[in-house]
Amino acid sequence: MSSKSSILLPALLVLLTIVLMPASGIAELTQTEVSESLICYACPGEPLNIDRCSGGNQMRDVIQEMLDKGKSKPEILDYFVGQFGDSILTTVPKKGFNLIAYTGPFIGLLVGIPVAFLVIRRWGLRGRKESAEQTTSGEPTALDDEMRLRIEKELSELDKED
Amino acid sequence: MITFGILSQLAALFFTLLSMGLLLAGLGRNNVRLVESGKRGLLSALAATTLASIALAYLFLTDNFQVEYVASYSDRALPIFYKATAFWAGQKGSLLFWAWVLSLFIGLVIFSNRKEPDDRNTPYVYLVMAGTLSFFLFLLCVISNPFDTLNFMPRDGQGLNPMLQNPGMIFHPPTLFLGYIGFTVPFAYAIAAMITGSSDASWIRKTRVWNVLSWVFLSIGIILGGQWAYVELGWGGYWAWDPVENASFIPWLVSTAFIHTAIIQERRGVMKVWNMVLVQLTFILCIFGTYLVRSGILQSVHDFGATGLGGYFLLFLIVITVGGVYLLAESYSEFKTPGSVESYLSRESTFLFNNVILLALAFATLLGTVFPILSEVVTGNKITVGQPFFNQVNTPLFLLLILLTGICPLIGWRKATVSNLRRNFLFPGIVALLSGIVMVAFGIRQTYALLAFVLAAFVGGTIIQEYVTAILSRKKLTGESSPGAAVKILWKMRRRYGGHIVHFGLAMMVVGIAASSAYKLEKQATLKQGETMTIGDFTLEYEGFRQYEKYNRTIYAARLGVFRDGKRIDEMEAERRYYVNAKQPTTEVAIRSTLAQDLYVTMPGIGQGNEITLKVAINPLLIWIWFGSGLMVVGGVLAIIPSRRRES
Structure with missing residues (x-):
């Protein structure tokens, strides 16, 4: 197998994905997509897309009617918010205290990534110091070469293993 | 049989407490015989929990509705295989199942250590595991006894929730529990290492199989749960970011991070403190998940067995968290080992970034899960956090993770050179780019879906490239046929290729998730x-x-x-x-x-x-999604099959 094959195989995988994808399925708004953003008014806390009670059926019927009339998702959600208030949504409104839920993970990332960089920098400084110490510690002896070869061999084995 | 069950549970608690006493005395007096007696006590506890489990199964199979738990979850008409499922359909049976599996795992740890004399860590390992077991046995004997009886004998039971009468539910809860409980072993080894100050990687090596096996079980449990939701709940989806689902997914994310950094400690002897944090966090989150499910503080579609055990789990959670933090602080100086790499571009660095993303995902999921409680405490208004929120916050993080999944295995330890990177990234990069162009040409325009397909192609490309290169090298060296070389590489380097298979499975899942979500x-x-x-x-x-x-x-x-x-x-x-x-x-x-x-x-x-x-x-x-998740499980199992060469 040549290096061309290593391109060909994943490319075939991708092409297969595309061929298999139904051509007609281009992002059509579905009842589920709308109902997953709403809670059943009769069963507090239960998302409408999972709920199966008769109260939920009424809401689903309304959604279907509005979808048939060509209404968009925000329009349908606005209708239900008008009827029941914000608490009918499963989407957390982006205001006030709720902003913590949206920003928290990304603040975590903003802290985590620089910390990771700092850790790597410290590792790097140490790694370079170790390398410098090795090169300035006098003439290399036969034992040093032997050791270096051994280290190189073990490192390359490490790379092979994992 | 009811009395027999009650007595078996009490005996199990007695043997466990006795073992703890013997182990503590053995450690205090440096007496090996006392430690040996403690181990025998734990094996007796295993026998007792086994008998209690047999008793409960017998009561289900014989329709003994005088037992309140049997009457609540079974009836005469229930098919026999669902009577077996009913064992863990509710809280009390789940607790007994947990205690039995934990005592079984303790027995397995004792068995696996039989050939070597106890080092200074192992008595502490048994002690920590026995402490955890005694917590569950205490709940069973005192608070939530599955053998409690009614004052009358009902004609029939109330039956099993129809939604639980599905083949997936026979295996979903036990596999999830096996995952949760399995993490007790690495947790116990980590605690023991901190108590004794053993800062080498021996605990990591000893618990590698337990880590990966628990991760595999947790994965199977999560997948079966998703499949059950898909075929049983009838809403057309497989994952709703429900609190109970999240409770299993959060420890899965943290344990995935731990599996990666454990490799670094094993290979390079660094990240010891971080691994201690991750292994404790995994176990704490397993207990926290159980607390969320059992306390009833959050509403869930999987709310089949919530009662008032939350307080006890919360107390246990506080004990293990405070204890773990204290031990970590005490042993910090012994475990602190500065790492050394020669470049920002090294496998160590990419693993560290993979950890940051995995933990950000775990944090985002945890925050979303508990946010209704936080919001009620702070604003007085209990809001519902549903699927759209999790999709919005977690999708970009997931895409970053998939990108790192492709990058990590291509970068060598310590340092990667530019030529190294060019050689390794050129082909997968071209594949990803081409796939993106082709998809846009075919009308796929949804940003996240498009990115997911491209990144999955990148991951698939990197793995196939490496596999094909390895096959070609082996063919050249040994003269074997391509299929022969392909199989031998998989087997001889199963730890490495097990990991690749997991990543390939993940890429397949990503394609399935993106397509089924965006083009439904x-x-x-x-x-x-x-x-x-x-x-x-x-x-x-x-x-x-x-x-x-x-x-x-x-x-x-x-x-x-x-x-x-x-x-x-x-x-x-x-x-x-x-x-x-x-x-x-x-x-x-x-x-x-x-x-x-x-x-x-x-x-x-x-x-x-x-x-x-x-x-x-x-x-x-x-x-x-199902094929990909199946591959992930196969890869995980392949990676832990022991190698004779290593053992020798």
């Missing part, structure tokens, strides 16, 4: 016999209706002919079931799965003259 089709229609409805390329014709009795249910089934291009290609049967003792009917989904798409049919209503309402969906590439 859905339609609802009410049909009289002989009428048809069309969705995508398919036309469904309502051909017939029948009603019949089976086991403990009455079934109303609609037969549907499936047509494509005017040709009848298949037949499906959607059902509504009325179970004995159930208040509401349930829908039984009909699914026609192919590699390309799932045709998913539910029947939410039956009207006069057997007029039926059908909800039909086409979920593109959904089966790729």
